[in-house]
Amino acid sequence: MNPTETDIPLFKRLRFVLVETSRAGNVGSVARAMKTMGFSDLVLVAPRCDDLLHDAEAVAFASGAIDVLQGARIVPTIGEALEGCNFAAAVSARLREFSPPVWSPRELSNHVAGDASLYPALILGNERVGLPNAIVESSNVLINIPANPDYSSLNLSQAAQVLAYECRLAAQGENRTQEGVGFHGEAASLAQIEGMYAHLEDALVAIGFLNADNPKKLMPRLKRLFARTQLETEEVNILRGIARQMMRGRE
Template identity: 55%
Template structure:
């Protein structure tokens, strides 16, 4: 039995709004064919938001004959793809971002399995937040700085003897897991009324910037030799799935630290 491709076609299926909260971000993609194939991959799973951050071919990649050919029926997704100048712009307003990488990192966000990360993304989406899966360039993947912008790091556990996945294949696999997570979020009632609002990625970034200034004022953080303190704190908070109220508490602490130092 084939998987239904459009949620509105199945009675009691997930509202389109839940799917619309997912973004699939291709960062610095080189090959137009991968862009078209990625558009097709996400459409088959019911998604439609494709974002290209600094594509090597520029905005013209959306009209490239190879991209159009490999979109193969997902021309609408390809045509509606958003092209932005950098990854930070692609993640604007995103609450939960997942980086896909073929290699682990010593620092950065916590590691998660594809299914686990998709389930967490589904919970955030069910709470009304925007979520994103971020894929790096075909040749170099994601830089450490780009990975650190995300809340989780996912490595697809492929055959260790031959673990090379094409970019669009990775997108297809993650889109499938995200679809299952959406279906589960709808049936489990994850969007129940009264659920505490989760902090968005922008909320957390603002809090971290505020906290960093406070730590500098306390002489706890040396701005000329910061080492990995903020990176470790970023990882710590990524594990916590902060609520908006918790972010406000942390910002309030930082505010009072800065005000007390100023008065003294």
């Protein structure tokens, strides 16, 4: 990593990703929530609104954050939305059987502000159905905002505001000295980790440990296991080397 990259503040590293958003007004409100807290990187995955960045409702709800709204990028897939990111945090009120580790917004904000090598993405889903399980299972952590258990559903922009606020607080103190953290290698990118999972799955099939026709829940469980480790690039390379050797042994 270039030494100057360690000086990049969280305000420039954190990306907000909205998946299949239905209401243009919610996108405008998220843009406003981001700008009030100093963030600007917004990516929209397959939004369900036409001409979203110029929609009258989106513009009205964005208020003074038109620059964030109209600077947003629209992409067709989550993979494209996460390009350049090496840490993904899925946001959901609904816990999943095979979710990655569950963190609070404060745990997330302290983690990403305290490690300048991380280029994190906060992923928020559709207003009605939330995030698909596949996106949650492939994320590093699942963010659950503590709320009234009898009514825990937050509006999309409300959730974004809570997260942006916590990240701003952490970013303002991100130059604090961390004690006892030891050496950290470069965090693996999400693309590197997904490639490792695919390679490992092929190897497990090759040695007969995984039945491709009846995989059950093995890969989601392995993804959850590895998500707890916060994989580094060198560790991903080691795991791919192991998978490669496993496959050679079956040739």
